[in-house]
Amino acid sequence: MEFRISRRRMMQGAGxxxxxxSIETASAAPAPRKWPIEEGPDTPKLSLSLGDGGGPLSASxxxxxxxLPGRGGAGRGGGYGGTLAxxxxxxxxxxxxxxxxxxxxxxxxxxxxxxxxxxxxxxxxGVNVGGFPWKEENVRATVQAAKDHGMVAYNAMIGFxxxxxxxxxxxxxxxxxxxxxVEAAGKAWRFxxxxxxxxxVTDLASRPELAGLCEQVALWRHRxxxxxxxxxxxxxxxxxxxxxxxxxxxxxxAAPWLRRVHIFNNGAVPSLGPVCNGVTGLKYGAPKIxxxxxxxxxxEDADRHLEALMGYDEAHFRAHDLPKEFHDGRRAxx
Numbered sequence: 001m002e003f004r005i006s007r008r009r010m011m012q013g014a015g016x017x018x019x020x021x022s023i024e025t026a027s028a029a030p031a032p033r034k035w036p037i038e039e040g041p042d043t044p045k046l047s048l049s050l051g052d053g054g055g056p057l058s059a060s061x062x063x064x065x066x067x068l069p070g071r072g073g074a075g076r077g078g079g080y081g082g083t084l085a086x087x088x089x090x091x092x093x094x095x096x097x098x099x100x101x102x103x104x105x106x107x108x109x110x111x112x113x114x115x116x117x118x119x120x121x122x123x124x125x126g127v128n129v130g131g132f133p134w135k136e137e138n139v140r141a142t143v144q145a146a147k148d149h150g151m152v153a154y155n156a157m158i159g160f161x162x163x164x165x166x167x168x169x170x171x172x173x174x175x176x177x178x179x180x181x182v183e184a185a186g187k188a189w190r191f192x193x194x195x196x197x198x199x200x201v202t203d204l205a206s207r208p209e210l211a212g213l214c215e216q217v218a219l220w221r222h223r224x225x226x227x228x229x230x231x232x233x234x235x236x237x238x239x240x241x242x243x244x245x246x247x248x249x250x251x252x253x254a255a256p257w258l259r260r261v262h263i264f265n266n267g268a269v270p271s272l273g274p275v276c277n278g279v280t281g282l283k284y285g286a287p288k289i290x291x292x293x294x295x296x297x298x299x300e301d302a303d304r305h306l307e308a309l310m311g312y313d314e315a316h317f318r319a320h321d322l323p324k325e326f327h328d329g330r331r332a333x334x
Contacts, residue, residue: 053115244292
């Protein structure tokens with residue numbers, strides 16, 4: 001007995017199994033969420049930094065905007081740098097407190113807050129507390145300034161001095177200043193060690209399901225020799241992919257089945273660009289991999305499709321099925 005299992009049948013079987021499992025667990029699933037979802041403590045928040053709303057325009061651009069009918073106006077620039085209609089003038093009370101201008105940072109002012117609010121964002125990232133180490137009065141002023149403008153100072157970040165990172169002279173004093181800054185913002189916790197899990201590495205051998213393929217997969221170092229001085233061992237370990245994100249053979253013809261393995265993550269960036277490792281690129285990457293896999297399905301079954309086409313012998317129109325008037329010449333066939 002001969003069994004023919006194609007990739008299509010495997011995917012159909014996997015889909016059926018997943019559907020069966022989902023049906024079995026449907027009764028145990030949580031109650032459906034109320035729609036539309038209303039913003040609350042447990043919902044994600046869109047956040048921006050104060051400078052993300054843009055800054056004051058140059059004098060020449062400001063003049064052009066002021067010339068637009070119903071737009072601009074000195075001190076009243078509308079949204080997106082003044083190209084949208086300005087909001088009506090309203091009397092607003094000055095904030096009770098204002099945060100101090102930070103060292104090398106963006107100075108909080110009403111225009112900066114309004115530029116972010118007009119985008120529909122009320123949570124601020126990376127607010128500038130001002131100075132190092134932080135002082136409690138500066139932290140409170142920063143938080144209050146955001147509140148006075150109807151916004152939330154969600155987080156602030158400390159730029160660690162190089163002496164802490166590299167263990168050079170002044171490290172102990174810098175650590176004391178960081179601790180003092182954290183305590184000024186709330187509470188500090190002390191630990192003997194901190195483990196930082198940051199970044200990632202592309203190495204097919206580190207994945208058990210792919211380790212057995214490594215000797216047959218083409219990597220970038222097998223297909224590209226960079227100019228002297230531009231060598232990069234990290235980039236050389238990335239897989240050299242085909243147009244549908246598929247693995248390619250190190251030795252042509254040695255492992256044609258590798259094309260059935262597709263890499264749709266950061267490992268594909270050198271081959272196909274940033275179209276699969278971030279939300280903004282998915283609209284380009286997703287259609288590309290779907291089209292590529294669909295094409296491969298068709299090509300794998302191409303012989304069968306051609307055979308079915310050439311063997312098509314069903315008659316749709318037969319002479320004896322035509323009305324009598326077609327046979328005696330009174331009407332010509334259409």
